[in-house]
Amino acid sequence: xxxxxxxxxxxxxxxxxxxxxxxxxxxxxxxxxxxxxxxxxxxxxxxxxxxxxxxxxxxxxxxxxxxxxxxxxxxxxxxxxxxxxxxxxxxxxxxxxxxxxxxxxxxxxxxxxxxxxxxxxxxxxxxxxxxxxxxxxxxxxxxxxxxxxxxxxxxxxxxxxxxxxxxxxxxxxxxxxxxxxxxxxxxx
Amino acid sequence: xxxxxxxxxxxxxxxxxxxxxxxxxxxxxxxxxxxxxxxxxxxxxxxxxxxxxxxxxxxxxxxxxxxxxxxxxxxxxxxxxxxxxxxxxxxxxxxxxxxxxxxxxxxxxxxxxxxxxxxxxxxxxxxxxxxxxxxxxxxxxxxxxxxxxx
Numbered sequence: 001x002x003x004x005x006x007x008x009x010x011x012x013x014x015x016x017x018x019x020x021x022x023x024x025x026x027x028x029x030x031x032x033x034x035x036x037x038x039x040x041x042x043x044x045x046x047x048x049x050x051x052x053x054x055x056x057x058x059x060x061x062x063x064x065x066x067x068x069x070x071x072x073x074x075x076x077x078x079x080x081x082x083x084x085x086x087x088x089x090x091x092x093x094x095x096x097x098x099x100x101x102x103x104x105x106x107x108x109x110x111x112x113x114x115x116x117x118x119x120x121x122x123x124x125x126x127x128x129x130x131x132x133x134x135x136x137x138x139x140x141x142x143x144x145x146x147x148x149x150x151x152x153x154x155x156x157x158x159x160x161x162x163x164x165x166x167x168x169x170x171x172x173x174x175x176x177x178x179x180x181x182x183x184x185x186x187x188x
Numbered sequence: 189x190x191x192x193x194x195x196x197x198x199x200x201x202x203x204x205x206x207x208x209x210x211x212x213x214x215x216x217x218x219x220x221x222x223x224x225x226x227x228x229x230x231x232x233x234x235x236x237x238x239x240x241x242x243x244x245x246x247x248x249x250x251x252x253x254x255x256x257x258x259x260x261x262x263x264x265x266x267x268x269x270x271x272x273x274x275x276x277x278x279x280x281x282x283x284x285x286x287x288x289x290x291x292x293x294x295x296x297x298x299x300x301x302x303x304x305x306x307x308x309x310x311x312x313x314x315x316x317x318x319x320x321x322x323x324x325x326x327x328x329x330x331x332x333x334x335x336x337x338x
Contacts (some may be wrong), residue, residue, distance in 0.1 A: 074226065075226070076224070076225070076226030077226075091272075092272070092274065092289070092290075092291050093289055093290060093291065093294075094291070095245045095246070095249070095294050096245070098249065098277075098288065098290050098291075098294050099245075099248070099249055099252060101288045101289070102249070102252060102253065102258070102279070102288060103252070105279070105281070105286045105288065106253075106256050106258055106281055108252070108256060122242070124242070127248075127252075129252070131255070131256050136255045136256070138243075138248065138251045138252060138255060139242075139243055139248075139251070140243060140248050141242050141243065141244075141245075141248075144243075144245050144248050
């Protein structure tokens with residue numbers, strides 16, 4: 001563990017929280033370290049309609065705004081994410097509100113969601129939650145994972161590997177063209 | 189309360205929406221519920237027993253419930269106000285039961301995936317003007333049926 005990564009690890013909010021709230025076990029320290037090395041935390045920057053298709057693009061960015069991960073989703077999925085970003089409360093619960101109320105009743109806490117893989121331009125994700133002290137993981141589409149994370153204030157991560165393998169070529173130029181729609185409006 | 193079966197799903201060309209038809213097998217009472225495209229597709233996947241390559245939203249819902257051994261006992265369409273239907277999902281977890289508010293489309297999509305009975309309150313059936321429905325159904329052409337996309 002080099003001085004730089006150690007410094008980053010010790011300053012990460014999650015570690016800080018663990019250090020200040022309760023004793024930390026060795027395995028937790030190892031897990032946290034592993035996490036800070038393998039996973040990159042992302043925030044939802046915005047949801048844009050893709051003018052070329054009937055889909056929407058969820059723009060995820062890392063905390064330094066250095067990396068960007070666009071994920072194409074369907075209209076309904078995009079709307080589910082946009083509603084949560086804008087803090088919009090609908091008269092009747094939407095599907096992800098329903099999942100959150102299940103979680104509330106069942107004493108399940110969503111601890112994080114992770115974009116785990118990309119194959120043929122399709123992204124895969126998992127949702128980690130804690131129930132009665134033990135961690136469970138379920139597979140999910142990234143759109144569901146993100147829609148749920150925003151409703152449960154859970155962190156969103158992507159593996160370094162996926163971030164490296166994301167296609168896109170000249171992404172910034174491409175996003176610049178889309179930028180007319182002003183993604184900052186939805187900045188999380 | 190009447191136990192309802194999902195009788196079918198059709199496209200409503202006039203409203204550009206989809207209609208889930210619930211029907212009581214004994215009384216032949218029908219309850220049409222208008223839903224959006226993605227809600228209709230969530231229901232049609234379950235009706236046709238098609239497994240999507242990746243878990244859809246209601247598959248995720250089911251797997252969250254499964255991991256903690258929570259069971260869906262029943263779903264009930266409980267109210268109709270200003271042409272909007274309301275539903276409740278009844279669940280059991282360990283020794284306790286609880287009820288969660290839901291849109292009927294979510295309740296039905298989840299019920300079909302968990303083989304859970306679907307009910308409707310008598311009041312809802314009464315409120316829903318069935319004469320109007322019959323008339324409306326008569327005006328539909330055969331080709332309007334089964335026009336939903338998956």
